[in-house]
Structures are given as C-alpha cells and as structure tokens.
Amino acid sequence: MKHSSLMKWFVSREGLYYLALAFLLVVLLPLALDPFRLNMVGKYLTYAFVAIGLVMCWGKAGILSLGQGVFFGLGGYSMAMFLKLEASTPEATAIQSTPGIPDFMDWNQLTELPWFWEPFHSFSFTLLAVIGVPVLLAFVIGIAMFTRRVGGVYFAIITQAIAAVLTILIIGQQGYTGGVNGITDLQTLMGWDIRTDEARNILYFICVGMLFLCLFVARLVQNRKLGRILVAMNAQEMRVRFSGYDVAAFKIFVFCLAAAFAGIGGALFTLLVGFMSPSFIGIVASIEMVIFCALGGRLSILGAVYGALLVNAAKSGFSESFPELWPFAMGALFIGVVLAFPDGLAGLYKSYVMPLENKVFKRNKRKTVPVVTRQAAEKADDYSPMMDTYSPEKS
Amino acid sequence: MSTAKSNSGDFLLAVEGLTVSFDGFKAVDDLSFYLDPKEIRVIIGPNGAGKTTVLDLICGKTKATSGSIKFAGKELTKLKEHQIVHSGVGRKFQTPSVFEDLTVFENLEVSYPQGHSVIGALAFKRDAAVIEAVEGVAKTIFLTEALNEPAALLSHGQKQWLEIGMLLIQKPDLLMLDEPVAGMSVAERKKTAELLRVITKDHTVLVIEHDMQFVGDIADRVTVMHQGKVLSEGSIEHVKSDPKVIEVYLGH
Numbered sequence: 001m002k003h004s005s006l007m008k009w010f011v012s013r014e015g016l017y018y019l020a021l022a023f024l025l026v027v028l029l030p031l032a033l034d035p036f037r038l039n040m041v042g043k044y045l046t047y048a049f050v051a052i053g054l055v056m057c058w059g060k061a062g063i064l065s066l067g068q069g070v071f072f073g074l075g076g077y078s079m080a081m082f083l084k085l086e087a088s089t090p091e092a093t094a095i096q097s098t099p100g101i102p103d104f105m106d107w108n109q110l111t112e113l114p115w116f117w118e119p120f121h122s123f124s125f126t127l128l129a130v131i132g133v134p135v136l137l138a139f140v141i142g143i144a145m146f147t148r149r150v151g152g153v154y155f156a157i158i159t160q161a162i163a164a165v166l167t168i169l170i171i172g173q174q175g176y177t178g179g180v181n182g183i184t185d186l187q188t189l190m191g192w193d194i195r196t197d198e199a200r201n202i203l204y205f206i207c208v209g210m211l212f213l214c215l216f217v218a219r220l221v222q223n224r225k226l227g228r229i230l231v232a233m234n235a236q237e238m239r240v241r242f243s244g245y246d247v248a249a250f251k252i253f254v255f256c257l258a259a260a261f262a263g264i265g266g267a268l269f270t271l272l273v274g275f276m277s278p279s280f281i282g283i284v285a286s287i288e289m290v291i292f293c294a295l296g297g298r299l300s301i302l303g304a305v306y307g308a309l310l311v312n313a314a315k316s317g318f319s320e321s322f323p324e325l326w327p328f329a330m331g332a333l334f335i336g337v338v339l340a341f342p343d344g345l346a347g348l349y350k351s352y353v354m355p356l357e358n359k360v361f362k363r364n365k366r367k368t369v370p371v372v373t374r375q376a377a378e379k380a381d382d383y384s385p386m387m388d389t390y391s392p393e394k395s
Numbered sequence: 396m397s398t399a400k401s402n403s404g405d406f407l408l409a410v411e412g413l414t415v416s417f418d419g420f421k422a423v424d425d426l427s428f429y430l431d432p433k434e435i436r437v438i439i440g441p442n443g444a445g446k447t448t449v450l451d452l453i454c455g456k457t458k459a460t461s462g463s464i465k466f467a468g469k470e471l472t473k474l475k476e477h478q479i480v481h482s483g484v485g486r487k488f489q490t491p492s493v494f495e496d497l498t499v500f501e502n503l504e505v506s507y508p509q510g511h512s513v514i515g516a517l518a519f520k521r522d523a524a525v526i527e528a529v530e531g532v533a534k535t536i537f538l539t540e541a542l543n544e545p546a547a548l549l550s551h552g553q554k555q556w557l558e559i560g561m562l563l564i565q566k567p568d569l570l571m572l573d574e575p576v577a578g579m580s581v582a583e584r585k586k587t588a589e590l591l592r593v594i595t596k597d598h599t600v601l602v603i604e605h606d607m608q609f610v611g612d613i614a615d616r617v618t619v620m621h622q623g624k625v626l627s628e629g630s631i632e633h634v635k636s637d638p639k640v641i642e643v644y645l646g647h
Contacts, residue, residue, distance in 0.1 A: 226516040228505055232494040239492040239558075242454060243506045244480035244565060245516075253513045 013357075017302055018215070025208045035197040042204040042272045044312035045211055046072075049265025051293040051304035052218050053258030058290070059298030060222065061254045062234035063151070067159030068262050068289045070166050071134035073281025075263030077170075077177075078133055080276035081117060082126040083186035083194075084178075103185070108175030117176075123190060130267040131260045138259035142252035149248075160283055167282040182277025186270070194271060207268045211305065214261050218301045221257065230254055291334050297346025306345055406465075407432045407599050408453070408569060413462035415452060422448045424623035425462070430569070435591070435600045437610045439634075440620035441644050446603045447489065449620070450571045453601075454486040455479045467568065477511070485562035489573040489603075491554035495547035499538055499557060502546050503529045506561035528564055535593060536560035537586065552583035556590065563594065570594065571601045576609055588612045607635075607645070619644060 029041055050068050058064045090100040098111045105113070119125045141162065145155055170177045178184070186194070193199055221227050233240045233247055241247050270276045279285065288311075296307020311333070318326045341347050408430040415423045423445045430436055438446045451457040453464055455476040464471040471479050494502050507528060510519035533539045536556040541549060546557060555575055562570055575591070576584045584606070591613050594600060604610050610617060610631060617634045619627040621644070627637040634640055 221517065224517050225505065225510055225519040226513065228494075228497060228501055229516055231496055232505055235496060236492050236494055238456075238488070239494065239561075240505075241476045242456075242480060242486050242488075243561065244477050244508060244511050246475070246477045246511075249513050250516075 018212075021302060021305060022208075022212065025211075026205070030201070030204070035200060038204055039200045039272060040316060041309070041313075042200070042207045043269060044309050045204075045207050045305075046265040046269040046272065047289060047292055047312060048211060048305040048308035049214055049268070050258075050262045050289045051296060051308045052214055052301050053261035054290060054293035055296075055298055055301050055304045056218055056221065056230070056261075057254050057258035058293065059300075060227065060234065061230040061251060063251055063255060064156045064290070065159040065255070065258065065286075066156045066283070066290060067161075067163040067286050068258065069281035069283075069286035070159075070163050071138060071259040071262035072266035072269070072285075072289070073166065073170075073276070073278070074134045074137065075130045075266030076270045076276040076280065077183065077266075078120070078126055078129040078263075079267035079270040080183040080186060081120040082123060083189060083270065084183050085113075085117065085121055086189070087185060087187045102178070102183070104178045104181070104183075105175055110175045114176050131263050134259040134263035134266075135256045138256045139252060142248075142255045146248040146251040146255075151251075160286065163281065163283050163286045167278045170278045170281075178277075180278060182275055182279075184275040184277075186274050189271065195274060200272065203268070203271050207272065210264055210268060214264065215301055215305070217257075218261075221254075222301070226250075226253075288330070291330065291337075294337050295333065295344050297344030297349075299343060300346030303344055303346030303349075310345075405432075406430060407434075407467060408601075409463075409465040410449075410453070411463050411465075413449070413452060413464065414460050415448060415457060416460045421623050423452065426620075426623065426625060428618055428625060428628065430599055430601065432568075432599055433595065433597075435595050435602065435613055435615045436618060437602045437604050437614040437616075438618050438620055439604065439607075439610060439644065440626070443622075444620040445623040446620055447573055448623075450486060450573055450601070450603065453479075453571060454484055456486075480565065480567075481508075481511070483566075483568035485565050485567035485570050487555075487558050487562055487570070487572045487575065489577065491551065491558050493546045493549075493554050493557050493561065495545065498543050498545055499533065499549070500529055500542045502557055503532055503560055503564050506564050508565045532560045532564045535563065536590065552579045552587075555579065556587070559590065559594075567598065569599045569601065573603045574605065575602065576604065576606060584609060 025041075025045070030038055033041065050072055053071075054065070054068060084102045088100060088102045093099045093101070093103065093106070096103065096106040098106055101110065101113050120129070141159070145151075145158065150158070171180045173179070188194060194203065222230075229240060229245060229250055233245075233250060237247055240250075266276075266281075269280065292308040292311050293304050294307070295311055296305065297303030311330075314333075315326060315330070318329055337344060343350070406429040410429070411427045413423055413426045414421060426445075426449065428436075438449065440446055448457060452459050453466075453471065455471065455474060455478075459472050462472070466479075466482060466484060469482055471482065471484070474482065494505065497505065504521065504525060507525055509525070510516045529542075530539070533542055536559060538549075538553060538557060538560065541553065546554065549557060559570075559572065559575065572591075576587050579587060588609060591600065591602075595613075602613070614631055616629060617631050618625055619634055619637070619640050621639075626643065627634050627640050629637075635645065
C-alpha cells in the first residue's frame with residue numbers, strides 16, 4: 001500500500017511537469033497568441049525535437065554532435081521534396097520549358113526529374129525517408145567513428161565538417177537541390193493547402209503531438225537500463241566495456257535516435273514554415289541547436305523543450321529590434337550558461353524551485369529506509385537523473 | 396596451499412610467448428605462464444615490470460604484438476573486450492572505476508550478465524532473479540546497507556569492493572584484480588583478504604599486488620615479473636628466497 005502511494009507520488013510529480021508543458025502548449029499559447037505567433041512557436045518547437053535528441057546523445061551519453069542540423073535538414077528536405085513535387089504539376093508549371101518538374105530545375109536547364117527525386121512522389125516513402133535518411137546517415141557515421149573509437153572533440157569537429165559539407169553540396173548543386181534559396185513555394189500537402197491560418201494551427205497541434213511522442217520515447221529510453229548504460233558510458237566508458245557491453249553499438253544507437261528526432265523536427269519545420277533552405281542546417285544552425293539544449297539543461301528532456309522555446313523566442317524578439325546584436329547575445333548566452341549554470345534551466349529549477357516543491361509535497365514524502373530493493377525496484381521505473389538522483393560534480 | 400604445476404593442458408589460462416611492443420619498447424617480452432582452475436596467483440614486480448600490461452593484454456584492452464592467450468581452450472587475442480568478458484574474464488582496474496552517478500544497486504544491476512545488447516538493455520526488467528543476485532553480491536562485498544546510496548558517496552575501500560562485486564555478479568571464471576588493497580586501511584585490507592578467500596572458492600583469481608604481507612596471506616603461487624619477463628615463479632617462500640628477486644625487487 002505504502003509503496004503504491006509512493007509510486008503514485010513519483011508518477012504524479014513527474015506527470016505534473018508533463019501536464020504543465022502540455023497545458024502551456026495545447027491551451028495557453030493557442031489562446032494567447034495570434035495565428036502568426038503560434039506558427040512561430042510551432043517553428044521553435046521543431047527545434048525542440050533536435051534538442052531532445054541532443055539531451056540523449058550529448059547530455060546522457062556524452063557524444064557532442066555539432067552537426068545535428070544535417071539530420072534536421074535531411075528530414076526537412078525530404079518533406080520539402082515531396083511538397084515541391086506536389087506543387088509542380090504539369091498544369092501549374094505549364095509556362096516552363098519542361099513542365100512537370102520543380103521550377104528551380106527548369107531555371108537550371110534540367111530537362112527531367114533526377115532519379116533520387118522520383119520516390120518522393122509517394123507520401124508513404126516520404127514519411128519513411130523523413131526518419132530513415134537521417135538515421136541511415138547517422139548509422140554510417142556512427143559505424144565509421146564509434147567502432148574506431150573516435151570520440152570527444154574529434155567527433156564534434158567531424159560532425160561539424162559534415163554540416164559544412166552538406167551545405168556546400170546543397171548550395172553547389174543548385175539544379176538538384178534549389179541551391180542557396182532552398183526549396184520554396186510549397187503549397188499543399190495531399191491537396192490540403194498548408195498556407196492558411198487554419199492549416200497552420202492544425203500543423204501546430206500535430207507538431208505538439210509529435211513532440212510528446214518523442215518525449216515519451218526519450219523518457220522510455222532514459223528510464224530503462226539502456227539509459228543507465230548511456231550515463232555510465234559517459235563517465236566510465238572503460239568500465240562499461242569491461243562489464244560486457246559493446247560500447248560502440250550503444251553510441252550508434254543513441255546517435256541514430258537523436259538523428260531520428262532531428263529528422264522529424266526538420267519535416268515539421270518544412271510544413272510549418274513552408275520552405276527549406278541550407279541556412280537552417282549549416283554550422284551556425286547546428287551550433288545554435290546545441291545552445292538550445294545547453295540552456296534548457298543538457299540532462300533534462302523537458303528542459304530541452306523550454307530551452308528551444310526560450311532561446312528562439314529571444315532570438316525573434318532581439319532580431320526584430322536589433323538584428324545585428326543577436327549573434328553577440330547568443331554568444332554571451334552560451335558562455336553565460338557554461339560558466340554560470342552548466343546544468344541549464346533544469347539545473348536552476350532543481351536547485352531553487354524543487355526545494356519549495358518539496359515543502360508542498362512534504363506530507364506525502366515518507367522516509368523509507370529498510371525495504372531496500374523493493375524501493376529501488378520502484379525507483380527504476382521512475383528513474384530520471386534530473387529529478388531524483390544525486391548529481392555529483394562532473395569531472 | 397601450493398598447486399602442483401601440471402603439463403596436461405587443462406589450465407584455465409595459458410599465456411604463451413606473449414609479447415607487446417610499444418614503438419619498439421617491449422613492455423611484455425615473450426612471457427609465458429599458466430593458471431590452474433581455482434588458483435590464486437599473485438603477480439609482483441618493480442614498477443614498469445609490465446604487470447598491468449599483462450592484465451590489459453588478457454582482457455583485450457591492449458592488443459598483443461605476438462603470442463597467444465588461451466582461456467578455457469579459447470584464443471582471446473583476437474576477441475573484442477566485451478566478447479572476452481562474455482567468455483568469463485572479469486577485470487578490475489587499479490583506480491576504482493565505478494559508475495558514480497548510479498546507486499550501488501544500479502552499479503551491480505548494470506553489471507548483471509543479461510541484456511547486454513542495445514535491444515536487451517531496452518527490454519531489461521528488474522526481476523526477482525536480478526534482485527536476488529544483487530543482494531547476494533552486496534552481502535559478499537559488505538555493502539548491503541549502502542545499496543541505495545550513490546556510488547560517489549562510498550569510501551575508497553568500498554568503491555574497490557563495489558568494483559569487485561560488479562565483477563562477481565558477472566559470474567566470471569577468471570577474476571583479474573589490479574592492486575585491490577592499494578590505499579586501503581589495515582581493517583579494510585583484512586576484510587579484502589577475507590573477501591578474496593570467499594571469492595576463490597568458486598573463481599580463479601589473478602592479482603597484482605605490492606604489499607608482501609597481503610601477498611603472503613592470499614597467494615597460492617607468485618609470479619615475479621621484471622622488464623616484461625618472468626623472473627621467478629613459485630610459492631611465496633620460494634620467491635622470497637630467490638636471490639634474483641631479492642636483487643631487483645625485495646632488496647637486501
């Protein structure tokens with residue numbers, strides 16, 4: 001009896017955090033904001049997908065990727081290619097010298113659709129590609145890097161280089177990719193006009209739904225033994241290896257998971273914003289994504305969502321009034337976070353707000369000493385390093 | 396009790412002609428030795444003799460330049476670290492390496508030999524067998540009271556025990572311990588010797604140690620290493636009275 005109530009308390013307390021976020025995203029913001037602003041929030045949320053992936057990959061497992069924009073971009077471009085093909089019917093493009101292909105191809109003297117564009121006529125293939133293409137690339141990078149034990153700074157630099165390579169490739173291959181302008185003028189999704197306020201509202205809610213799905217998956221992973229191994233790997237990679245785990249396989253898994261989240265985010269970005277361009281996926285964009293994660297708290301998946309929302313909101317606010325100052329503010333923010341509160345907003349919450357909460361919850365909190373394992377077993381189901389474990393000084 | 400050396404080939408571990416060279420420097424040079432099942436062997440020797448490197452070679456942390464390591468008839472030199480662990484070799488490092496962010500219970504649970512693949516780790520459930528195994532090992536390593544404490548809060552000696560426990564729960568046939576009593580108090584040393592006595596009922600143990608008192612307490616046989624080679628081998632009395640050992644290691 002006592003245990004089930006204890007467990008309920010755990011669940012309800014953690015559940016409350018999720019409910020609060022759901023209330024904010026589903027009720028408060030839609031009521032408070034006009035469709036234009038709500039669409040902006042939706043755009044910020046697409047970055048939260050990337051930030052959640054970075055929490056798993058960087059925060060938990062210690063693999064810093066400075067190239068998450070690549071996976072965001074691959075997801076986004078997959079969706080954009082589908083939408084562009086749908087917008088490029090022979091009727092709509094009758095004035096082109098080759099009707100039926102995307103406009104930018106026509107401008108670049110292409111006369112037929114490149115082979116890799118063909119499958120994107122199919123929506124189910126596109127949905128598969130949104131996750132599959134980023135995961136495949138992450139898998140290949142993972143095999144190449146992690147089985148050779150490339151890690152730390154070297155891995156970060158290589159991922160950054162990959163982000164640079166992809167942008168250069170996209171910009172250089174204008175006829176196939178739309179070049180620096182990206183893929184623009186996207187209109188309908190399976191005949192449904194995505195540019196109306198109503199459609200954008202619906203897409204916003206789809207985005208929120210997908211976000212909670214990704215949060216659920218991330219939470220599942222972190223609460224299972226898998227999550228504990230990721231954390232353990234970060235601090236004592238050797239010990240994990242000599243406890244019988246193939247460390248490379250776990251790193252590849254978490255890197256692919258982060259890539260999948262980023263791909264979903266990218267696809268939703270394309271839908272919400274209505275176009276995709278290389279500026280969203282390059283080095284600067286990728287580093288910004290790390291900042292969202294760092295500000296929110298790199299150990300907390302919920303913190304990452306707030307981080308993405310707040311930094312992007314600040315960015316919009318700043319850019320509207322002082323566009324030239326934003327890069328400096330961003331840099332200062334990052335340095336500030338690293339120096340002053342390395343665990344980000346989630347860390348601040350834990351040190352300042354949680355003690356107050358504990359007072360409120362005190363009557364429910366019982367001191368449980370003796371039944372060690374049962375309690376530990378329950379704890380396993382609710383294991384969340386941000387919430388309930390001792391966090392020693394990171395070396 | 397000294398175990399008689401046999402040549403019948405039923406050794407648990409047979410190291411033959413093992414050599415590793417780092418940029419021309421042979422840290423281990425044509426080394427051969429054999430462990431019988433259930434034996435406690437202690438490797439001693441001056442700093443830089445290559446003792447830790449031998450353990451690194453057996454557990455796969457370092458790849459051998461040449462030579463063979465046969466464990467229960469299986470060649471280990473070609474296997475990856477986690478495969479060597481799965482063959483039944485456990486390794487404890489010199490500085491305690493436990494997962495400080497996890498509790499003692501979780502440390503042991505992560506080491507439990509089940510759910511080692513990514514999918515397995517995702518599906519792993521803390522069932523009665525796991526809890527029983529963890530509690531059993533915790534009792535052996537004197538940490539029953541500390542099961543719910545984060546490993547970071549343990550004393551140095553307790554961390555050493557925890558790491559030994561993390562090996563025990565893997566049920567290895569061969570345990571390799573690198574200086575298990577370094578930095579321990581006298582009381583902790585006594586307890587550790589007692590712990591090793593319990594462990595060796597079911598395991599073969601290979602230990603690196605400097606403390607000659609402790610070595611005398613636990614060893615069946617002692618191998619003395621010097622400059623990557625075996626200098627002397629035999630019972631503690633034999634080794635202690637060997638003039639070569641006195642010359643390079645024990646001193647006059």
